[in-house]
Amino acid sequence: MTNRGAVIYRTAQAPSPHLHWVPSLMIPGSAAMAPSITAAATCTANAVESRLQAAGIELTLGGEPTYVPVHPEGAEWSVAADGPTKLGYAHALADALQQRIWPDATLLFCTGKRFEGEVNPRWALRLIIASAGGPLVRWPQRLDSRPRRPLQASAAPGLLAAIGMGLGCELQPIALVDPRNPERQVWAAPLSHDEQHWQALHWPLADEQRTLLPAPGPAGLRLPLQHFPDDVPRQVLTLEITPQGWGLFLPPLDRLRLEQLLAAIAAASAPWSEPELSGVLPLDTAGHWQVLGITADPGVLEVNLPVCSCWREYANWLEWLEQAGAAVGLRSWQWRDGRQMGTGGGNHLLWGGPVSYTHLRAHETGRN
Secondary structure, three states: OOOOOOOOOOOOOOOOOOOOOOOOOEOOOOOOEOOOOOHHHHHHHHHHHHHHHHOOOOOEEEEEOEEEEOOOOOHHHOOOOOOOOHHHHHHHHHHHHHHHOOOOOEEEEEEOOOOOOOOOOOEEEEEEEEOOOOOOOOOHHHOOOOOOOOOOHHHHHHHHHHHHHHHOOOOOOEEEEOOOOOOOEEEEEEEEEOOOOEEEOOOOOOHHHOEOOOOOOOHHHOOOHHHOOOOOOOOEEEEEEEOOEEEEEEOOOOHHHHHHHHHHHHHHOOOOOOOEEEEOOOOOOOOOEEEEEEEEEOOEEEEEOOOEOOHHHHHHHHHHHHHHHHHOOEEOEEEEOOEEEEOOOOOEEEEEOOOOOHHHHOOOOEEO
16 A cells, blocks of 8 residues: 555546646746647647648657656655655646546556666556546446445455456455554455456465565565465455555456456445555557556656647647646756756657558657
8 A cells, every 4th residue: 555645636627528627727836837838839730740641641649758846855856766755746646637637547556667776666657548538447436425434354355255256256365464564454365367267266375474575565566476376377366454545456467357357346346435456557559548657767757648649639748747747746847056957857759650650660769
């Protein structure tokens, strides 16, 4: 479970079913406005896109804008990839984007890249919606304003049984102990899919081995898998409850099975607050999803934009991010030595297109 520390701001009316617009915001602590795209830039972009369309070329855009706090302090905002406040800012930004832009998005805490010289992989938050803009799964907690309590330990077996029933199999959870936090209660239920049916396995783990590894991170990344049975998939649904809330670590699955599991979780969790989700995001090469990532990077928070089909969509994301960031104390620039400068992060602009375009498949194009 993570310390979210989010500040939530709700939006005005939406210009489309899944994109919400908010007027420009003042950046806290400064007189600067969120940047808007100039008419000249838009005119140039429209002209370029018209020429590409006339030539039958489909060009998509993406990017990795980066953000820092209004008053950045510590190594995490200069040289280090992670630190004490970065994940809290990431959750706050993700919550602001959910409230403002993608209210139907599902948030997943994922393991990111691991770099040489770093002990643990970096984390990444992923906001996910369907490619058409609808929800990946409809969470009943968002359909009404009725307050819901977090899941209690006494209800954990019933929740897991309901999830298994929704999938057509009977889960066989075992309880585990967390040596880092005695207040964290954990259940692990092996769960996999054989391309035809869901399978719930028995994990014959001795009592003295029912302990999580003493590493930081979600319980699902700390399972004693060295004692897992041989010749069976190492896929485990993990439930954890702390005084702060509750969450589920999802086993690695393909896109379709993950969506089925999320639907079963949503239905079973209806009486309680929405769970925090973590796990491994499957590869979506067919483009069924839109995904926005918020990741840890040296000195900054890096945002991985969803694929944008045109310049206006890309420009909108930059404005929306600036506004959502301003609402939670983040911005895409900083003051240094009395001058306004960039964050010092990558801030890449990316181009792409269908894989049938050999000139784009053979080369990766990027500009800082």
